[in-house]
Amino acid sequence: MELGVIGLGRMGRIVVDRVLEAGHEVVVFDIDEESVADAADAGARPASSIGDLAEKLGPEKRIWLMVPAGDPVDAALDELAPVLDGDDIVVDGGNSYFEDSVRRAESTDAAYLDCGTSGGPAGAELGFSLMVGGPQWAYDELVPVFDAVATGPDGHDRMGPAGSGHYVKMVHNGVEYALMQTYGEGFELLANGRYDLDLESVANTWNNGAVIRSWLLELCEEAFREEGNDLGDVADRVEGGSTGTWTVQEALEQEVPVPLIYQSLAERFGSRADDGRFSRRLASRLRYGFGRHDVPRRE
Ligand SMILES: NC(=O)C1=CN([C@@H]2O[C@H](COP(=O)(O)OP(=O)(O)OC[C@H]3O[C@@H](n4cnc5c(N)ncnc54)[C@H](O)[C@@H]3O)[C@@H](O)[C@H]2O)C=CC1
Ligand SMILES: O=C(CO)[C@H](O)[C@H](O)COP(=O)(O)O
CATH class of the missing domain: 1.10.1040.10 (N-(1-d-carboxylethyl)-l-norvaline Dehydrogenase; domain 2)
Structure with missing residues (x-):
């Protein structure tokens, strides 16, 4: 699978490393150029903008957002909006407010998964605990990625519909x-x-x-x-x-x-x-x- 990761800070970088380690391809973008260069050194494909990342991902886009909660999530979604359709999947792995996630799920053309992430940077080696909300098909499709980012198959589950992951x-x-x-x-x-x-x-x-x-x-x-x-x-x-x-x-x-x-x-x-x-x-x-x-x- 090929995953786009936007946001390469303490948490996003762990997502990148674990997904690469599991043998998947990763395309990365962050507003901080140094973080992009570091992730590229680790084996990810660097992108120069969110648009460039979307282009590099091809027709069926799987994108993981790991930016600070609030405006940065909306900003990233606004930039992605013109290129997303119903076959695409966006995961928000940050600590977003669940009602924001419900709103974003309704207004995004892609399938939207709100993913509560626990374990913190200290959990990098063990893997995270992931609480996912959103459409079942999108969750099922991303199971290989969730297996890689979480402690394994038991480290993630679908909690329910949109918002439930961030609610939990x-x-x-x-x-x-x-x-x-x-x-x-x-x-x-x-x-x-x-x-x-x-x-x-x-x-x-x-x-x-x-x-x-x-x-x-x-x-x-x-x-x-x-x-x-x-x-x-x-x-x-x-x-x-x-x-x-x-x-x-x-x-x-x-x-x-x-x-x-x-x-x-x-x-x-x-x-x-x-x-x-x-x-x-x-x-x-x-x-x-x-x-x-x-x-x-x-x-
Ligand atoms: N640090 C922790 O223990 C945990 C953090 N989280 C959540 O994960 C999310 C990320 O947290 P951290 O990695 O700790 O934050 P961080 O501040 O270390 O990293 C955020 C990254 O996002 C980038 N960024 C900001 N706006 C951007 C934009 N518009 N486009 C592209 N990149 C952008 C920044 O340059 C930075 O590299 C937050 O929602 C946080 O609440 C969730 C669980 C644990
Ligand atoms: O989600 C987390 C751990 O589970 C993050 O570390 C979060 O930042 C903790 O909340 P606060 O910043 O309010 O202490």
């Missing part, structure tokens, strides 16, 4: 916020409690057989190992927040109580007052662990 990913991120918050609170109590504890050792011990073992807890262990028991100069400030805000808004609309997810989001907003909370500094460091997001550092 939105809720996933709400859960992610709450898990990070609860690990942060537990370690904050241990750090300020009555014993002088080695937190890396605690995390390591918990990760070996404890009920609360998890990948996020492994990333806690990594954070203590790399930053020190007191998290060194990691600042008390957690960025991000859009997907968690959507989760809470949707929960309010559906009248489903999600107090832990809301509280985790509120803690992030509260962190921007810079009052030195340990739990938030750990959450910030964990975002680097799985997402390679920048860690704000103390002066």
Whole structure:
């Protein structure tokens, strides 16, 4: 299969490498010329514009968008619109708002797959977890690509119609916020409690057989190992927040109580007052662990 990939940042580049590794052809474009040149060095065919990428793909186009959510997705779709028809397939693998994905699916001539992607840049070696929404035929057609990008055949599935992939990913991120918050609170109590504890050792011990073992807890262990028991100069400030805000808004609309997810989001907003909370500094460091997001550092 031949896949066009638009957006070659932390995530898009992993999509390219994994699809190439599985033996498929990849045509790439990014507004950053250096990223295109790097991907070409790795074996992809470079394109000089979105139009050029579409031309290189030939009549049945399979295109994966991995650009930041919001305007860049609409901008890419606007440029693709003149060359897309009903035999083509566009995947949006970013963290788009699900209602935007429903709108885009309705207004795009191609079959549109909204694909929630979890695993972050740290998941490059293992592969991602992919939550896909959209037409069944388009999902079936792209199974070889999803097999390559995900951990394997079990690492992806079709959730339902348009929007459902990004809806499931939105809720996933709400859960992610709450898990990070609860690990942060537990370690904050241990750090300020009555014993002088080695937190890396605690995390390591918990990760070996404890009920609360998890990948996020492994990333806690990594954070203590790399930053020190007191998290060194990691600042008390957690960025991000859009997907968690959507989760809470949707929960309010559906009248489903999600107090832990809301509280985790509120803690992030509260962190921007810079009052030195340990739990938030750990959450910030964990975002680097799985997402390679920048860690704000103390002066
Ligand atoms: N980093 C993470 O942990 C995860 C990120 N995502 C989502 O994946 C998407 C991409 O994220 P990252 O790779 O982390 O972002 P990134 O900022 O590392 O990469 C985005 C790339 O898109 C390119 N770009 C921007 N506008 C463009 C346009 N109009 N045409 C072509 N290229 C354009 C940029 O030059 C950049 O190379 C986002 O929606 C993000 O929320 C999803 C899961 C995990
Ligand atoms: O989707 C992700 C992980 O699953 C991304 O890392 C996302 O950026 C996390 O959300 P936030 O930036 O709000 O912390």
